[in-house]
Amino acid sequence: MSKRLNRREFVRATTAAGIAAAATPRTLFGQAPTVMTPKSVQPVVISAANGNKVKNGGRQTCVEKAFEMVTHGSDVLDALIAGVNIVELDPLDDSVGYGGLPNAEGVVQLDSCCMHGPRKRAGGVACLEGVRTPSKIAQLVMDTTDHHLLVGKGAQDFARNMGFKIEDDLNTENSRNKWLEWKRRIDPLHYLDPKKRSEAFHEVALQMVREGLIDPDHLWGTINCDGINAKGEICGVTTTSGLAWKIDGRVGDSPILGAGLYVDGEVGAAGSTGRGEANLYHLCSFFIVEEMRRGAHPKDAGMAALKRVAKNTIEKRLLDEKGQPNFGLNFYVLNAKGEHAGVSMTPSKYAFCTEKGPQTVDTEAMYPDRPTA
Numbered sequence: 001m002s003k004r005l006n007r008r009e010f011v012r013a014t015t016a017a018g019i020a021a022a023a024t025p026r027t028l029f030g031q032a033p034t035v036m037t038p039k040s041v042q043p044v045v046i047s048a049a050n051g052n053k054v055k056n057g058g059r060q061t062c063v064e065k066a067f068e069m070v071t072h073g074s075d076v077l078d079a080l081i082a083g084v085n086i087v088e089l090d091p092l093d094d095s096v097g098y099g100g101l102p103n104a105e106g107v108v109q110l111d112s113c114c115m116h117g118p119r120k121r122a123g124g125v126a127c128l129e130g131v132r133t134p135s136k137i138a139q140l141v142m143d144t145t146d147h148h149l150l151v152g153k154g155a156q157d158f159a160r161n162m163g164f165k166i167e168d169d170l171n172t173e174n175s176r177n178k179w180l181e182w183k184r185r186i187d188p189l190h191y192l193d194p195k196k197r198s199e200a201f202h203e204v205a206l207q208m209v210r211e212g213l214i215d216p217d218h219l220w221g222t223i224n225c226d227g228i229n230a231k232g233e234i235c236g237v238t239t240t241s242g243l244a245w246k247i248d249g250r251v252g253d254s255p256i257l258g259a260g261l262y263v264d265g266e267v268g269a270a271g272s273t274g275r276g277e278a279n280l281y282h283l284c285s286f287f288i289v290e291e292m293r294r295g296a297h298p299k300d301a302g303m304a305a306l307k308r309v310a311k312n313t314i315e316k317r318l319l320d321e322k323g324q325p326n327f328g329l330n331f332y333v334l335n336a337k338g339e340h341a342g343v344s345m346t347p348s349k350y351a352f353c354t355e356k357g358p359q360t361v362d363t364e365a366m367y368p369d370r371p372t373a
Contacts, residue, residue: 052351056090063353077235099172100241108170112239117265130166224271252276258286274329298333302343
């Protein structure tokens with residue numbers, strides 16, 4: 001028969017057992033939940049190269065302005081939009097906003113979208129005429145409506161109702177003169193048939209690039225800008241005047257979620273510049289973020305998207321004599337750790353700003369040479 005414990009021995013025994021249990025890992029009923037302490041992230045803002053070029057008469061470029069605001073406590077998206085506004089408003093950049101290269105009819109049509117990682121919200125506009133800063137309208141679509149995308153006259157009416165002035169013409173002397181030169185070169189062809197007309201549009205644009213009349217990066221235009229603050233909050237914005245001399249009403253990748261921009265606040269952000277149709281076909285920004293979700297580094301995720309585009313580019317008109325894509329396509333990639341990369345089909349640049357200041361550096365290029373077509 002077992003020894004009977006008196007009251008004092010019982011209390012002593014049960015107290016000891018309780019202490020031992022508290023000190024022993026809870027393997028019988030499952031491990032106690034782990035409390036995750038958020039780690040500080042080094043803030044960074046990344047963008048297309050023009051984000052560290054024009055200043056619109058001020059003292060800062062896009063990435064400088066955005067980084068300063070981020071590190072002084074501004075909402076990340078507010079900071080990024082303030083940054084790209086500098087490029088949109090600067091007439092010296094003819095790929096974005098005011099003075100952007102117009103469509104085939106000589107009309108400047110602008111596209112933009114933005115995504116807010118922490119709020120899980122997004123907004124965009126396409127074929128917007130008469131407003132110099134389409135990124136602001138995209139943000140208002142996000143903030144004040146239940147929609148993600150407004151286009152054409154509807155987008156313009158929305159902007160007017162939000163208090164924005166609608167201008168008759170967003171061309172500058174530079175953009176108008178380049179459009180007139182393009183028209184002068186194609187008009188003698190008299191549009192003999194639709195195929196020849198299309199070929200003429202494309203060839204004349206490339207010829208103007210080769211002659212130095214158009215910056216090769218500005219034929220397609222665009223600025224993408226993404227950023228992360230010390231709390232790990234990620235946002236992004238893309239804004240553009242689109243493909244130079246595009247058909248009236250054409251919309252590229254820039255305002256389309258998952259193409260011109262995609263943000264997942266827990267994973268990262270990716271945005272694009274370059275040939276929008278190539279990006280749209282593959283929804284590359286979404287693809288890149290999903291690659292990062294599976295553990296890929298920003299550079300590797302971006303290169304995977306470029307390889308997919310190259311593999312699926314089979315039309316002869318889109319290939320050079322080496323069988324490589326004859327168009328530019330860049331991705332700007334940022335993950336939740338603050339790691340970033342710029343990757344491109346052919347050699348290019350991208351910009352970023354940290355506490356060390358703004359820098360413009362080479363992208364990781366898939367092919368070593370510029371398109372030759």
